[in-house]
Amino acid sequence: MAEDLYPIAILIDELKSEDVALRLNAIRRLSTIALALGPSRARDDLIPFLQESLDDEDEVLLALADELGKNFEDYLGGREYAHLLLGPLENLAAVEETLVRDKATESISKIVAVLTPDQTEQYAVPLLRKLSTGEWFTSRISSASLYAPIYPRASEASKEEIRRLYAAIAQDDTPMVRRAAAKHLGEFAKKLSKEHVLSDALAIYIRLSIDEQDSVRLLTVEDLIAIAEQMAPHQVKEHLLGSIRQTYQDKSWRVRYMVANTFVKLAEAVGPDIVRDELVAAYVMLLKDNEAEVRTAGAGQIPGFAKLIPPETILSRLLPYQSQHVRAALGGQITGLAPLLGKEATIEHLLPLFLHLLKDEFPDVRLNIISKLEQVNNVIGIDLLSQSLLPAIVDLAEDKQWRVRQAIIEYIPLLATQLGVSFFDEQLGSLCMSWLGDNVYSIREAATVNLKRLTDVFGPEWANNTIVPKVLQMGSHPNYLYRMTTVFAITTIAPSLSPEVIQGAVLQTVLTLVDDPIPNIRFNVAKSLEVLAATLLESGPMGQEVIQRTIVPVVETLKEDTDADVRYFASRALEHTLGLETIGR
Known part of the structure; x- marks a missing residue:
C-alpha cells in the first residue's frame, strides 16, 4: 500500500513546494504518475487531489489544463471514465486568467468528443448549464466556446435548453460575456438545424449585431457570414439584408473594417443576386470610407471580389479611386485582375491604370505595382508590356525613393530573360551599369548581384x-x-x-x-x-x-x-x- 501511495506523496510534496518550476515539473509528469498508480488509484486518488489543488500560479494551472486534455482518460481506464476529468477542468474554466480558461475549454471540448450520449447528458450538459449560469462572469465567458461541441451530442430536450442558455448569455449584463457569445455564435449556428438557425441563431445574431459595444458588434460579422451560409439566397434576402446594410454602414470604423476585411467571404455566402444588387455599392462605399484602414482592407479584397462580378463592373465601379491608401493596396492587388479580365480588357483598361500607378507620387503604390509585374506579363505578353513599361522603368530607375530603385533592379533579370539579349543590351544595358554608381549602398550592392544574375542568364x-x-x-x-x-x-x-x-x-x-x-x-x-x-x-x-x-x-x-x-x-x-x-x- 505504501508503494502505491508513493507517487501521490511525491506529487503532494512537489505541488506544495515554494518553487514554481518544481510545481510545474510535477504537473508535466502527471501522465507518468498516473501510469504508476494504475487506473483505479488514478481515478480514486489523483483526480480528487487535482480538483482540490487548483490554487496556484497561472503557469501551473495552464500546464494542468493542457495535460488533462492530452488523452488523459487512457490513464483512468479508458473512455468510460473520461467524464471524471470534467471536474478539475470545470474549475479551471472559471479562473481569472484568460489563457488558462481557453486551454481548459479546449481540453473539455476534446473530452466531450469521446463521451457517450449518456455521459454527455449526465455530465457535459450539467457542466455547460453550471458554467452558463455561474455567478462569476469568467465561467459564463468560458461556456460560450462549449456550446458547439456539446450541442450535437445532446438529447432533443437538452438541445432546447442549450439554445435558451445561449440566448441568455447573449443578453448578459457583462460586455465580455456578450463578446464571447458573439465570438462563438457562428460556430454554434453551424451545429443547428436550418429550422433553428432561423428561429434561434438569427434572433441571437440580430440582438448582438445592435449591441451598444462595438467590440461586440464587430465579432458578429463572422456570425453573419456563418448564418448566411446556412440559408438559401431568398432567406438571406428576407432575413439578413437589413443586417448586411447595417454592418457596412456601422458608425464604428472597427466594424466597417471587419466587413471590409471579410468582404469576399460575405459575398460568397449571400449569393449572386445580393452581390449584384447590394454588395457592389457597399464595396464602393468601403473603398471611399473616411478611415484609411477600412479603405486599405477593402482594396485588399479586390481580386477575390472581382471573381464574383462581371469584368465591366470591375472597370466601371471598382477601379476609379484616388485615395492614397487605396492606391497602395490596389497596387499590390491590381495585377491579380489581369487573368480575370483577359488580354483585350487588360490592354484596354488595366494597362493604362497600371502605368498611371507606376508614376504615383506615393512610393508604396509604385513598389506594389513593380512587385507583381509578372502576372500582367503572363496575360498580355512581354512584347506589349515592354513597350509600355520601358519608359516607366527608366523613370523609376532614378526614383528618389531608393526602395523603388531596388525593386526595379530585382525585376531586371526576369525582364531580361523574356526580352532577349539584343533588346536588353539596347534598352537596359546602360541603365544597369548606372546603378553601380548610386549614392545608396544597398542599391550598389543590389546592382552587383543583378550583374551576376544577368551573367547567369546570358x-x-x-x-x-x-x-x-x-x-x-x-x-x-x-x-x-x-x-x-x-x-x-x-x-x-x-x-x-x-x-x-x-x-x-x-x-x-x-x-x-x-x-x-x-x-x-x-x-x-x-x-x-x-x-x-x-x-x-x-x-x-x-x-x-x-x-x-x-x-x-x-x-x-x-x-x-x-x-x-x-x-x-x-x-x-x-x-x-x-x-x-x-x-x-
Whole structure:
C-alpha cells in the first residue's frame, strides 16, 4: 500500500513546494504518475487531489489544463471514465486568467468528443448549464466556446435548453460575456438545424449585431457570414439584408473594417443576386470610407471580389479611386485582375491604370505595382508590356525613393530573360551599369548581384564582352565609391565568369587596387582575391599556377599592411587561399 501511495506523496510534496518550476515539473509528469498508480488509484486518488489543488500560479494551472486534455482518460481506464476529468477542468474554466480558461475549454471540448450520449447528458450538459449560469462572469465567458461541441451530442430536450442558455448569455449584463457569445455564435449556428438557425441563431445574431459595444458588434460579422451560409439566397434576402446594410454602414470604423476585411467571404455566402444588387455599392462605399484602414482592407479584397462580378463592373465601379491608401493596396492587388479580365480588357483598361500607378507620387503604390509585374506579363505578353513599361522603368530607375530603385533592379533579370539579349543590351544595358554608381549602398550592392544574375542568364561570354569592361573601367575612377563598387562587382560575378577572363583583365584590375589609399578598398581586395583563388582552383593546374605565382604574394604583402582590418582579412584570405591551393595539389 505504501508503494502505491508513493507517487501521490511525491506529487503532494512537489505541488506544495515554494518553487514554481518544481510545481510545474510535477504537473508535466502527471501522465507518468498516473501510469504508476494504475487506473483505479488514478481515478480514486489523483483526480480528487487535482480538483482540490487548483490554487496556484497561472503557469501551473495552464500546464494542468493542457495535460488533462492530452488523452488523459487512457490513464483512468479508458473512455468510460473520461467524464471524471470534467471536474478539475470545470474549475479551471472559471479562473481569472484568460489563457488558462481557453486551454481548459479546449481540453473539455476534446473530452466531450469521446463521451457517450449518456455521459454527455449526465455530465457535459450539467457542466455547460453550471458554467452558463455561474455567478462569476469568467465561467459564463468560458461556456460560450462549449456550446458547439456539446450541442450535437445532446438529447432533443437538452438541445432546447442549450439554445435558451445561449440566448441568455447573449443578453448578459457583462460586455465580455456578450463578446464571447458573439465570438462563438457562428460556430454554434453551424451545429443547428436550418429550422433553428432561423428561429434561434438569427434572433441571437440580430440582438448582438445592435449591441451598444462595438467590440461586440464587430465579432458578429463572422456570425453573419456563418448564418448566411446556412440559408438559401431568398432567406438571406428576407432575413439578413437589413443586417448586411447595417454592418457596412456601422458608425464604428472597427466594424466597417471587419466587413471590409471579410468582404469576399460575405459575398460568397449571400449569393449572386445580393452581390449584384447590394454588395457592389457597399464595396464602393468601403473603398471611399473616411478611415484609411477600412479603405486599405477593402482594396485588399479586390481580386477575390472581382471573381464574383462581371469584368465591366470591375472597370466601371471598382477601379476609379484616388485615395492614397487605396492606391497602395490596389497596387499590390491590381495585377491579380489581369487573368480575370483577359488580354483585350487588360490592354484596354488595366494597362493604362497600371502605368498611371507606376508614376504615383506615393512610393508604396509604385513598389506594389513593380512587385507583381509578372502576372500582367503572363496575360498580355512581354512584347506589349515592354513597350509600355520601358519608359516607366527608366523613370523609376532614378526614383528618389531608393526602395523603388531596388525593386526595379530585382525585376531586371526576369525582364531580361523574356526580352532577349539584343533588346536588353539596347534598352537596359546602360541603365544597369548606372546603378553601380548610386549614392545608396544597398542599391550598389543590389546592382552587383543583378550583374551576376544577368551573367547567369546570358552567359560568361556576354558578360566578358558587355559588362566586365565597364566594371573594370570604374576601377580607376577618382571617386573611391566607384573603385569600391568595382571590387564588389568582381567579387560577386567572379564565380559566373570563365577562368580565362579572371586570369586576364579582372585579376589585373584587382591587383592595381592593392595599394589604394583607402583601407576599406584594400581589405575588400583581400576578400576578392580569396574568391578569385577559389574560382581559379576549379580550372585545374593553370589556375593553381596563377594562384601560387600571382595571388599568394600579393596577399602576403597585404598581410603586412598598416591597417589592422586589412591585415586581418589578408591573413584570412592567405589561410584560405593556401588551403585551397594545397588541396588542389
